[in-house]
Every structure is written in structure tokens, then in C-alpha cells.
Amino acid sequence: MASNSGSNIYESQSITKPSFFNGDNYPYWKNSMMLFIKSNDYQVWDVVEDGSFIPIKREGDRLIPKVKMEMTDDDRRRMQVNDKALHMLFCALGPDMYSKMSSYTSAKEVWDTLETTYEGTNDVKETKIGLLNLSYENFKMEPDENVTKMFDRFSVIVNGLKGFGEIIPEDKLVRKLLYSLPESWDSKRTAIIEAKDLKTLKLDALMGSLLTHEIMKQGREDEKKREENKLEKKEVEKKKIGIALKDSQEESDSSGEEDDEEMAMLAKRFTRFMKSQRGRRFQRKVDFVGVSPKTSH
Known part of the structure; x- marks a missing residue:
């Protein structure tokens, strides 16, 4: 049974006030209300559980209810317990619930009706x-x-x-x-x-x-995770260092190859230069003696 929005059993948590109920979470309210009534007056709970006291008298072989004028002070005190129980229950009900229960004159009737309504048959x-x-x-x-x-x-x-x-x-x-x-x-x-x-x-x-x-246990698991994270970080650093060394070696090897090529090129140029220098010296010598290489014989 749904209650109106905004109404719930948590609105009045107090040792002097019953738990408020307007249709939500009946098992919780039932237990809370039962303890509240018992803690205030166990006789009140007896009335809720067993029914209210009805003053009776014997008339011949029959037992009939007493009329108001025939009731004793003790009768009135015992009847008052039912009114006290009704008051506690009605104080715990919201407007919607109260309108459904206000016609009852017995606390047990109210309690039993709530049980049937929210717990079923x-x-x-x-x-x-x-x-x-x-x-x-x-x-x-x-x-x-x-x-x-x-x-x-x-x-x-x-x-x-x-x-x-x-x-x-x-x-x-x-x-x-x-x-x-x-x-x-x-x-x-x-x-x-x-x-x-x-x-x-x-x-x-x-x-x-x-x-x-x-x-x-959670502390030990957290410590284990921290240690695992440290190891993972170390492995990552090792991999980074290894990659850096490999790149450095490749750059060094590449640089060495470039140096070798450059040296080879310089060597070729030097060889061509030396050849050209020898040719020039020979030509100057021929020009000096005035002899053509072809007529020297």
C-alpha cells in the first residue's frame, strides 16, 4: 500500500512519540510501534493484542454489558486503557490512514485491520x-x-x-x-x-x-597492490631504459656507417687528386726540356 509522497515512517523518531505511519514499510512500523506501546504501558499492549475490557453484569443466566450508570471506578479505569491504546495508534497514523481507521472504537480492531491490510490474510x-x-x-x-x-x-x-x-x-x-x-x-x-x-x-x-x-584484510590487500604497482613501475622503467639504449646503439651504428662512407669518399677524392697532381708534374717536366713525349725516341 503506497503512501502519499513525503509521508514516511522516519519523520518522528523519539522515545516520547510513536513512529509515524502512512502506508510504507509496515513490518518496520509494526515492530517499532509494538516496542513503543510496551515500553509505555504493558497493559496497553495487552488491550491491543487481546481486545478491550467490557464491563459486564449477570442478569439471570446471562452476562450482559453494563450501562454507563452501572460502571464502577475500576471498570472506567480498565476501559480507559483501550482509549489510551487508541490514542497511541491514532497519533502514529497519517491523515490518510487515520480517516480509514477513525470509525473503530477498539485498539485491537485498528491493529488487526492494519495487519490484514498490510500483511494479508x-x-x-x-x-x-x-x-x-x-x-x-x-x-x-x-x-x-x-x-x-x-x-x-x-x-x-x-x-x-x-x-x-x-x-x-x-x-x-x-x-x-x-x-x-x-x-x-x-x-x-x-x-x-x-x-x-x-x-x-x-x-x-x-x-x-x-x-x-x-x-x-583490506589493508593487507591494499599493501600488496602498492607493492605490485611498484614492481610494475620498475619494469616499465627498465623497458624504457632498454629502448633508449637500443635507440642510442642504432644511432651510433648509423653514425659509424655514415663516417665510413665519408672516409671512403674522401679517400676516392684524395686518390683522384694525387693522380691529377702527378699528371701536372709530368707535363711541366716535358715542357721544360722542350721535347714532345711522342718524339723523345
């Missing part, structure tokens, strides 16, 4: 209880799920069962949660079982132990 309740029990039996920590999220999911199932009157003893909840952990938690699970008395271990104490282990 007995058949519907049994179906919901069956589904919650199935979720409980098959409960396991999901992959990549942290301890907090796992516990929140577990609490929703357990509180849902509690809302239907299915209360699971705490020692069974502790064992169920422990054995819902994956294989990677085997060492921690074994350590808890060996060090703790599971019959007296509280859920919040178990949660504290699991959270501490998770934080330490």
Missing part, C-alpha cells in the same frame, strides 16, 4: 513467512559483498520473520551468519569458533569481529 502471511524462511535458509554472503551489506540483508530477513512472530534465537543467528561466510573466511570462522562460546556470543560482537578482520 493468514494464507498470505504463511506464504510470506515461507519465502522469508527460504531466504534465511539459503542465505550466503554474495561475491564482492562487504560485511556491512551482508549484515543489512540478513537483518531485513530476520526482522521480517520477527514481524510475523517468527523469532529466531540469537545463538542460531550467530551460527547462521558464521556459516554464511565464503571459503576465503574459513580461517577467521575457525578462530571465532575456537575462541568464542557461540551460545553466548552476541550478534553485534560477531559483527565487530568480522568488521575488524575485513579492515585488516
Whole structure:
């Protein structure tokens, strides 16, 4: 049953005010309201659960309700408990819900109507209880799920069962949660079982132990990643240095080849130069003696 936008059960969280309800999250509101009523006056809760007191009298063989003038002070005090219960319930209902329930004169009628409306008939309740029990039996920590999220999911199932009157003893909840952990938690699970008395271990104490282990485990994993990153950086630097040395060697080899070619070219030029110099000296000698090379014989 949807509520009006802006209306929800979280608007009035106080030890002096009941949790506000206008159609959302009935199981939560039911448990919260039940605790609120009991903490104020257990007699009020008895009226909500069992029905209001009706002053009666015997008339012959019959029991009939007393009329107003016949009621004693004790009768009025006992009847007032129902009015107190009605007042608590109506203070917790939003305008839409109040308009649907305001015609009832018994706190039990209001409570039972809300249960039927938001939990369904007995058949519907049994179906919901069956589904919650199935979720409980098959409960396991999901992959990549942290301890907090796992516990929140577990609490929703357990509180849902509690809302239907299915209360699971705490020692069974502790064992169920422990054995819902994956294989990677085997060492921690074994350590808890060996060090703790599971019959007296509280859920919040178990949660504290699991959270501490998770934080330490995450710290070790983070340190391992940092070391791996350092090694990767070193490998990258080595590769960079190797590539730089290779490029330098190739440049050196290329430069050497260019130098060899240049030297060869210079050598050729020098050879041509020397040949040309010898030819010129010979020609000057012939010109000096006045003899042609062809008539020298």
C-alpha cells in the first residue's frame, strides 16, 4: 500500500512519540510501534493484542454489558486503557490512514485491520513467512559483498520473520551468519569458533569481529597492490631504459656507417687528386726540356 509522497515512517523518531505511519514499510512500523506501546504501558499492549475490557453484569443466566450508570471506578479505569491504546495508534497514523481507521472504537480492531491490510490474510502471511524462511535458509554472503551489506540483508530477513512472530534465537543467528561466510573466511570462522562460546556470543560482537578482520584484510590487500604497482613501475622503467639504449646503439651504428662512407669518399677524392697532381708534374717536366713525349725516341 503506497503512501502519499513525503509521508514516511522516519519523520518522528523519539522515545516520547510513536513512529509515524502512512502506508510504507509496515513490518518496520509494526515492530517499532509494538516496542513503543510496551515500553509505555504493558497493559496497553495487552488491550491491543487481546481486545478491550467490557464491563459486564449477570442478569439471570446471562452476562450482559453494563450501562454507563452501572460502571464502577475500576471498570472506567480498565476501559480507559483501550482509549489510551487508541490514542497511541491514532497519533502514529497519517491523515490518510487515520480517516480509514477513525470509525473503530477498539485498539485491537485498528491493529488487526492494519495487519490484514498490510500483511494479508493468514494464507498470505504463511506464504510470506515461507519465502522469508527460504531466504534465511539459503542465505550466503554474495561475491564482492562487504560485511556491512551482508549484515543489512540478513537483518531485513530476520526482522521480517520477527514481524510475523517468527523469532529466531540469537545463538542460531550467530551460527547462521558464521556459516554464511565464503571459503576465503574459513580461517577467521575457525578462530571465532575456537575462541568464542557461540551460545553466548552476541550478534553485534560477531559483527565487530568480522568488521575488524575485513579492515585488516583490506589493508593487507591494499599493501600488496602498492607493492605490485611498484614492481610494475620498475619494469616499465627498465623497458624504457632498454629502448633508449637500443635507440642510442642504432644511432651510433648509423653514425659509424655514415663516417665510413665519408672516409671512403674522401679517400676516392684524395686518390683522384694525387693522380691529377702527378699528371701536372709530368707535363711541366716535358715542357721544360722542350721535347714532345711522342718524339723523345
